[in-house]
Amino acid sequence: DAGVTQSPTHLIKTRGQHVTLRCSPISGHKSVSWYQQVLGQGPQFIFQYYEKEERGRGNFPDRFSARQFPNYSSELNVNALLLGDSALYLCASSLAGGAAAYEQYFGPGTRLTVT
Amino acid sequence: AQTVTQSQPEMSVQEAETVTLSCTYDTSESDYYLFWYKQPPSRQMILVIRQEAYKQQNATENRFSVNFQKAAKSFSLKISDSQLGDAAMYFCAYRSLQTGANNLFFGTGTRLTVIP
Numbered sequence: 354d355a356g357v358t359q360s361p362t363h364l365i366k367t368r369g370q371h372v373t374l375r376c377s378p379i380s381g382h383k384s385v386s387w388y389q390q391v392l393g394q395g396p397q398f399i400f401q402y403y404e405k406e407e408r409g410r411g412n413f414p415d416r417f418s419a420r421q422f423p424n425y426s427s428e429l430n431v432n433a434l435l436l437g438d439s440a441l442y443l444c445a446s447s448l449a450g451g452a453a454a455y456e457q458y459f460g461p462g463t464r465l466t467v468t
Numbered sequence: 469a470q471t472v473t474q475s476q477p478e479m480s481v482q483e484a485e486t487v488t489l490s491c492t493y494d495t496s497e498s499d500y501y502l503f504w505y506k507q508p509p510s511r512q513m514i515l516v517i518r519q520e521a522y523k524q525q526n527a528t529e530n531r532f533s534v535n536f537q538k539a540a541k542s543f544s545l546k547i548s549d550s551q552l553g554d555a556a557m558y559f560c561a562y563r564s565l566q567t568g569a570n571n572l573f574f575g576t577g578t579r580l581t582v583i584p
Contacts, residue, residue, distance in 0.1 A: 409569025
C-alpha cells in the first residue's frame with residue numbers, strides 16, 4: 354500500500370507569492386494534519402482536517418489555510434509568502450480524528466524556499 | 469500549552485552499544501500519549517515507539533524501549549545494540565487527549581550519530 358504522498362517535493366517561491374501544497378493520505382485514512390518544520394526545529398502543528406472539517410488549528414496567521422476534499426486528500430495554501438515561511442511542510446494522516454487515532458503516518462514533506 | 473524539551477541537541481554512540489535520549493514535558497493533563505519519532509536524512513518522520521500515559525508498564529519495540537516517569541514528566545528512549553541505520557534526528561512528541569484535535573507537540577530533537 355502506498356504511504357502518505359506529498360507534492361511537490363521542492364518548491365522555490367518569491368516573497369509575496371502564493372503557494373499550494375498537496376497531500377494524499379494513506380488509503381482508508383480520513384484525517385490529515387499539516388506541520389511546519391523550520392530548519393533545526395521540531396515540527397509545529399498548523400491544521401488538522403477530519404471528514405472535510407477543520408478539527409484543530411495551530412498558532413499560525415490567517416495567511417495559512419487548508420481544505421480537505423471528498424477523497425480525503427488535502428491542500429495547504431499560504432498567501433503573501435514571507436522569508437520566514439521557508440521550511441519543510443509535513444503532512445500526516447491517521448485513521449480518524451479523535452482520541453483513538455493516536456498513530457500518525459507522515460509523508461516525505463515539501464521543502465519550500467522563499468527568496 | 470504543552471511543551472516538550474529535549475536537552476541533548478546531539479548524541480553519539482558506538483555501534484552495538486546502548487544510548488539513552490532524554491525528553492521532559494510539561495502538562496497539567498492526566499491522560500495523554502507520548503511518542504518518539506525518527507527522522508533520517510530522507511526527511512520522512514517514522515514512528516519508533518509510543519506510550520499511553522495510563523499504562524505504568526514501559527513500552528518496548530525490539531531494540532527500542534522507554535523509561536516513562538509520569539510524576540517526573542520524563543520520557544527517555546533507550547536504543548540497545550545500536551546500528552548504523554539508527555543514525556537520525558529523534559523527536560519526542562506529546563499528544564493531548566483533552567482536545568478533539570489530533571495534533572502533536574514536538575521537542576527540538578536530538579541528532580544521533582552512530583560510530584562504526
